[in-house]
Amino acid sequence: MKNSKMTPKKQVEKNQESHDTHVHNKHHGHSNAGPRNILREYRMVLLIALANVALWLFSPLKAGLSLNTTSSVFKEMLMILPPMFVFVGLIDQWIPKEIIHKYVGKDSGFKGTLITMSLGSLTVGPLYAGFPIAAMLLKKGARLSNVVAFLTVKAAAELPLLLMETKFVGLEFALWRLALTFASAVIMGRIVEAVAQKWPLTDRPWDREDDLEHISDIS
Amino acid sequence: MYGLILYSLAIGLTGWSFYRDNEKTKNALKVALRSFVKILPTMLAIVGITGLVLAIIPPEWISTYLGEQAGIYGPISAGLIGSLTLIPGLVAIPLVGTIYRQGASIYTVAIFISTLTMVGIVTLPAEIEQLGKKLAIWRNGLSLAFAILIALILGVIFS
Numbered sequence: 591m592k593n594s595k596m597t598p599k600k601q602v603e604k605n606q607e608s609h610d611t612h613v614h615n616k617h618h619g620h621s622n623a624g625p626r627n628i629l630r631e632y633r634m635v636l637l638i639a640l641a642n643v644a645l646w647l648f649s650p651l652k653a654g655l656s657l658n659t660t661s662s663v664f665k666e667m668l669m670i671l672p673p674m675f676v677f678v679g680l681i682d683q684w685i686p687k688e689i690i691h692k693y694v695g696k697d698s699g700f701k702g703t704l705i706t707m708s709l710g711s712l713t714v715g716p717l718y719a720g721f722p723i724a725a726m727l728l729k730k731g732a733r734l735s736n737v738v739a740f741l742t743v744k745a746a747a748e749l750p751l752l753l754m755e756t757k758f759v760g761l762e763f764a765l766w767r768l769a770l771t772f773a774s775a776v777i778m779g780r781i782v783e784a785v786a787q788k789w790p791l792t793d794r795p796w797d798r799e800d801d802l803e804h805i806s807d808i809s
Numbered sequence: 810m811y812g813l814i815l816y817s818l819a820i821g822l823t824g825w826s827f828y829r830d831n832e833k834t835k836n837a838l839k840v841a842l843r844s845f846v847k848i849l850p851t852m853l854a855i856v857g858i859t860g861l862v863l864a865i866i867p868p869e870w871i872s873t874y875l876g877e878q879a880g881i882y883g884p885i886s887a888g889l890i891g892s893l894t895l896i897p898g899l900v901a902i903p904l905v906g907t908i909y910r911q912g913a914s915i916y917t918v919a920i921f922i923s924t925l926t927m928v929g930i931v932t933l934p935a936e937i938e939q940l941g942k943k944l945a946i947w948r949n950g951l952s953l954a955f956a957i958l959i960a961l962i963l964g965v966i967f968s
Contacts, residue, residue, distance in 0.1 A: 676823060
């Protein structure tokens with residue numbers, strides 16, 4: 591039913607992909623934003639709010655602490671996440687698949703890994719800010735091992751973190767950890783790729799092409 | 810500060826993009842908004858859980874369980890806390906520095922930094938949403954293994 595909305599060309603593309611489509615359909619269901627769905631999507635947030643109320647009854651001081659941390663982490667998130675998504679949108683529209691494929695794709699070799707790792711080290715923000723970028727890279731045809739290396743480096747060896755570590759723990763320690771992290775990033779990428787070759791990744795959210803389709807429905 | 814740079818960069822690039830092609834820019838912003846709205850409930854939950862966890866387990870508790878007197882349990886609890894929580898780097902690294910100067914072992918420090926940054930149980934829902942269950946779980950599992958390995962090597966080098 592959902593497929594009928596797609597153009598024939600897209601349908602062919604979808605059919606060529608080996609992974610099962612019921613995963614997609616399940617997620618398609620998410621996109622109708624009724625009040626019921628919103629309530630379901632935010633059920634965790636509601637539970638946490640209730641937990642905070644319970645904590646307040648038990649100890650107002652702790653609840654205040656919790657809300658304080660929540661608001662400061664929330665502010666940090668607002669500093670980083672919205673621009674990240676703007677970058678993702680711009681990459682989606684401006685950078686053709688061929689470019690990503692050429693520089694960080696299957697045949698990009700070790701140079702491709704170096705490029706993604708530099709990208710990971712230079713971008714700022716917590717690990718979760720890297721997920722949308724990683725998904726976009728995968729969607730555009732980046733090599734899986736390179737994307738895993740990107741995430742590992744982004745997580746453990748980004749520049750601001752290293753500067754802090756140098757200040758509080760020591761330069762030599764930070765440099766050794768940096769070197770070991772880069773080595774691990776490369777090895778982990780290769781392992782994940784080998785695993786994915788043996789047991790193909792069946793849930794591939796980045797392949798859901800519903801983003802633009804849904805948008806053209808609205809406009 | 811980073812936020813300022815990121816926002817300026819995002820606004821600048823969007824302006825450039827709009828100047829070049831406003832249709833593409835509109836689509837880009839729609840993609841951005843849609844992805845953001847989609848991930849928002851998960852992110853808010855992560856933020857809320859972090860607040861609750863840090864309120865119930867205060868930082869002083871962490872320094873007691875990771876410090877000098879923690880002994881062999883130091884690295885183990887460091888790994889557990891590091892994997893579970895999402896303490897912002899700005900809070901975590903100075904904390905680690907303090908623990909280190911108070912006499913925590915280098916293994917504890919190394920494993921705490923590595924797991925804290927590489928393994929994210931709390932952010933797993935967000936990762937699953939964007940990258941799929943299989944990839945997210947493999948990535949985190951391997952990250953845990955490599956975080957321990959890195960910590961062991963660092964421990965040997967610096968002891």
